[in-house]
Amino acid sequence: MVDLHEFALIAAVLAIAAVAGLLATRLRQPMIVAFIGVGILVGPAGTGWVVADSTIELLARMGIAILLFLVGLRLDVHLIRTTGPVALAAGLGQVVVTGVIGYFLAVGFGMDTIAALYVALALTFSSTIIIVKLLSDTREIEHLHGRIALGLLIVQDIVVVLVMIVVNALGQSADDTVAASIMLVVVKGFGLLAGVAILMKFVLPWLLHQVARSQELLVLFGVAYAVSVAAVTEALGFSSEVGAFLAGVSLAATPYRDALGARLVSLRDFLLLFFFLDLGAGLDFAATVGQITEVLVFSLFVFVGKPLIVIVIMSVMRYPVRVGFATGLPLAQISEFSLILAALGLSLGHITSSTVSLITVVGLITIGGSTYLILYWHRIYRRLERWLRVFEWTNSRRTELAETDDDVYAILYGLGRFGRHVADELSVAGHRVLAVDFDPHRLAANKRDGITAIFGSAEDLHFLETLPLARARCVISTIPLIDTNKALLHGLRHHGYQGLIVVTAHTPHDADQLRYAGAELVLEPFSLAAEVTMDVIARLTQADEDRKGFGAEDNDQNPKDADQPPT
Numbered sequence: 001m002v003d004l005h006e007f008a009l010i011a012a013v014l015a016i017a018a019v020a021g022l023l024a025t026r027l028r029q030p031m032i033v034a035f036i037g038v039g040i041l042v043g044p045a046g047t048g049w050v051v052a053d054s055t056i057e058l059l060a061r062m063g064i065a066i067l068l069f070l071v072g073l074r075l076d077v078h079l080i081r082t083t084g085p086v087a088l089a090a091g092l093g094q095v096v097v098t099g100v101i102g103y104f105l106a107v108g109f110g111m112d113t114i115a116a117l118y119v120a121l122a123l124t125f126s127s128t129i130i131i132v133k134l135l136s137d138t139r140e141i142e143h144l145h146g147r148i149a150l151g152l153l154i155v156q157d158i159v160v161v162l163v164m165i166v167v168n169a170l171g172q173s174a175d176d177t178v179a180a181s182i183m184l185v186v187v188k189g190f191g192l193l194a195g196v197a198i199l200m201k202f203v204l205p206w207l208l209h210q211v212a213r214s215q216e217l218l219v220l221f222g223v224a225y226a227v228s229v230a231a232v233t234e235a236l237g238f239s240s241e242v243g244a245f246l247a248g249v250s251l252a253a254t255p256y257r258d259a260l261g262a263r264l265v266s267l268r269d270f271l272l273l274f275f276f277l278d279l280g281a282g283l284d285f286a287a288t289v290g291q292i293t294e295v296l297v298f299s300l301f302v303f304v305g306k307p308l309i310v311i312v313i314m315s316v317m318r319y320p321v322r323v324g325f326a327t328g329l330p331l332a333q334i335s336e337f338s339l340i341l342a343a344l345g346l347s348l349g350h351i352t353s354s355t356v357s358l359i360t361v362v363g364l365i366t367i368g369g370s371t372y373l374i375l376y377w378h379r380i381y382r383r384l385e386r387w388l389r390v391f392e393w394t395n396s397r398r399t400e401l402a403e404t405d406d407d408v409y410a411i412l413y414g415l416g417r418f419g420r421h422v423a424d425e426l427s428v429a430g431h432r433v434l435a436v437d438f439d440p441h442r443l444a445a446n447k448r449d450g451i452t453a454i455f456g457s458a459e460d461l462h463f464l465e466t467l468p469l470a471r472a473r474c475v476i477s478t479i480p481l482i483d484t485n486k487a488l489l490h491g492l493r494h495h496g497y498q499g500l501i502v503v504t505a506h507t508p509h510d511a512d513q514l515r516y517a518g519a520e521l522v523l524e525p526f527s528l529a530a531e532v533t534m535d536v537i538a539r540l541t542q543a544d545e546d547r548k549g550f551g552a553e554d555n556d557q558n559p560k561d562a563d564q565p566p567t
Contacts, residue, residue, distance in 0.1 A: 009049055013042055017273055028375060030130045032336060033368045035273050036360065039280020060278045062227070063271030064340055065244040069226035070268055071128065071157050072248020073257050086317055087151025093313045094152070094331065095159055098124040098306055105301065109294050115355045118345045122338035122359045123302055125160055126331040128153040130367065134374045135330065144439045145326035152310075152327070160337045161245050165189065167344060168239050188236045192246070196229075200250045208256050215259070222251075222260045223267070239344060272336075279339055279360060288357045295358060299365045303332045303373075315391040320438050320457045322381060325388060329377050333370035334363045378483055408434045408468050411475045413458045413488065415442040418504065418525050419478030423451050434467070458484050461491040474500035478523070482510045489518050 017038045024034035042049040102123040106116035131153060135141040141150065211221045226247045233243025251257055288295070310328030315321060342359040345351040373380065381388075409431035412423050419435070420442075426433050427450030436456040437443055443453045456463045458479055469475075475492060477485050485503040492501060502521045505511040511522040 006055070013038070013049065013277065014273075016042065017277070029368055029371055030127075030133075031269065031273075032127075032130070032276060033364060035276035036280040036364055039277040040283055041280075042277070043281025043283070045281075045283065056274050056278050059271055060275035061240065063268065063273070063275045065226055065230045065240055066223065066264060066268040066271055067336070068161075068230075068241045068244035069222070069248040070261055070264060072245040072250075073252055073261050075154065075157070075249055075252050086314060086319065087148055088155055089317065090148065090310050090313045090327070091152040091155030092159070094306060094309050095124045095156065097309045101305060102298070102301065105297065109297075111355075115351050118342060118351050118355060119298070119359060121163060122334055122342055123298060123306075123362075125156050125335035125337050125341075126153065126306070126333055127335040127337075127367065128157060129336065130333070130371070131330045131374070134371065138375065140326075143326075145323050148314075148323070148327045149330055152331075156335075157337075160335075160341070161242055163341065164239050164242055164344065167341070167348070167350070168237065168242075184237070188238070192233060192236060192238070192243075196246050196250050200253075204250060204254065208251075208254055212256050212259075215263070218256065218260060219263045222264060225251075241340065241344075275340075279343065279356075283357045283360055288354070288361055291354070291358050291361075295361050295365070298358075298362045299369075302334060302362065302366045303369060306331045311388070311391050318455075320460065321388050321392045322385075322457055322459060323438055324391065325381050325384075326377055329380070330370065330374045332373055333366040334359070339363055408432050408472045409474070410434070411436065411467055411469070411472045412478065413437070413476065414478040414504075415439070415446050415453065416478065418480075420446065422476065422478055427451050434472070436463075436467075459487040461487075461494065464491050464495050469495060469497050469499075472499055474502060476502040478504050480504045480506045480510075480525075482513060485514055485519070486517050489514070493518065 017035060020034040020038045021031055024031060040046055099120045102120035103116050106119040107113075111119065131149060132141065135146045135149065140146045208218075208221075212218050226244045229247035229250075230240035230243035233246070234240040251260065307325065307328035310331060311321060311324035314324035314327060339360060342351065342356045346353060346356050410426055410433050412419060412426070412433050412435045415423065415435050415437040419437075423433050423435050423446065427448075431450070433451045435446060435451055435453045436458070437446075437453065438455060438457050443455060446453045456466075458477060469492075475488075475497065477488055479485065482505065485505075489501065489503070500521065501519055502523060503514050503519045504523045504525065505514055506524070506526060508524070508527075511524055514522050
């Protein structure tokens with residue numbers, strides 16, 4: 001650091017970061033982009049305020065440790081199971097295919113083997129923090145593609161930790177062979193896992209129960225535990241990031257993980273500011289200017305190649321191309337872990353600062369661009385739908401019902417919480433229901449008398465041709481997405497459907513738009529639930545008043561009896 005006193009300098013940097021963060025939120029950009037930009041501004045390429053400094057580096061390492069601790073803390077292996085094999089297949093398949101293609105692209109640009117491997121690995125990972133935040137903001141985290149994407153990201157997080165372990169093994173003393181180093185790491189790794197398992201079984205449950213009596217102490221314990229395990233793993237020859245991750249995993253099954261996670265998120269974001277500041281300040285622009293072609297090619301590959309790989313894998317698994325597109329498009333970026341991996345490679349002497357700069361610039365471009373891809377994926381899909389049809393391989397999973405003689409009372413789209421109850425009520429009333437959903441788990445859970453569940457999408461106009469529309473009294477959509485319902489209305493009109501069309505909306509504004517689009521009945525579950533709730537409350541209140549009034553009336557009619565002692 002130069003020119004300014006350290007305290008005043010930190011204050012100035014934080015003020016600039018706050019302004020940059022405000023600008024980023026207005027542009028709907030992640031904070032990562034703003035923080036790296038601030039690092040460039042206050043680094044040697046800008047004002048020169050920030051240079052290599054142990055204080056900044058220490059805060060950066062603390063931020064990374066807390067980040068990995070929270071990743072481990074929220075590791076939900078059950079989510080991978082509930083999303084089926086698709087999360088595992090798409091996650092591992094995307095990592096392998098992206099890594100292989102990225103490696104050959106890097107070699108084609110003349111990079112040596114080690115640098116090409118680092119670049120290839122950096123391209124494979126996507127940011128869990130950014131994707132989960134944006135999917136939550138758009139309320140799509142509970143949709144099928146959101147759950148698959150989240151499971152896929154968990155698979156990536158596990159892979160990146162394993163990669164860090166291998167990288168540290170390769171960074172051992174040059175006197176040892178690679179095989180011997182890896183064997184030593186494996187032995188130490190088993191010892192470390194055994195130690196963590198003992199803590200989980202015999203120490204942490206009792207200790208957390210004592211510590212959790214004070215929320216402030218719980219947070220302090222979480223930070224101290226994460227950093228301590230990170231320090232132990234670093235002493236054993238692993239990276240501190242691996243230790244922080246294991247510390248989080250060891251607490252993931254405890255009832256205190258949500259409280260810890262919620263309180264540490266702000267601390268994580270604050271400390272990560274210094275990592276991205278340090279990263280931005282260390283960018284080698286002289287080398288990056290000579291790598292413009294590489295930057296553009298790698299960025300284009302991330303934007304186009306990674307989503308296509310996921311689409312192909314999910315299409316092979318017979319998922320609709322729309323679900324594959326919605327799952328794959330958020331992955332069109334590289335992760336903060338890619339930047340951490342590059343920094344680790346630089347510290348071990350595996351790669352040069354020019355390679356780190358290349359990965360960082362690709363990260364800036366792809367993280368910034370993918371934000372808009374996630375926010376506007378519906379519009380992008382509509383523009384590309386006819387070209388993406390080549391990946392639509394779900395026809396073999398469709399049940400051809402148009403030629404059957406069985407009567408169908410209702411064709412129901414969507415077997416979520418609301419749709420499942422609607423289907424059950426129709427079935428109990430004696431009506432045959434043909435239910436359509438593109439979530440295989442929902443289909444498997446709704447196989448019962450009176451309900452035929454088939455695989456399909458409400459936005460697939462060609463799928464309507466396979467349905468017995470001529471014999472269905474009504475078509476019901478319990479999917480609360482206005483674009484999906486508009487597409488279904490358009491498709492039904494296109495096929496000349498004459499029966500009752502019922503759709504679902506969560507807001508009065510959406511309900512008005514759907515009525516204008518031609519829906520004869522719009523279900524508003526939240527409004528209906530509120531009306532029913534108020535009706536029940538009114539009846540209970542009236543009954544309570546009647547009881548009190550009846551008792552008071554008895555006392556008024558027999559005032560003398562009330563004063564006389566019992567006989």
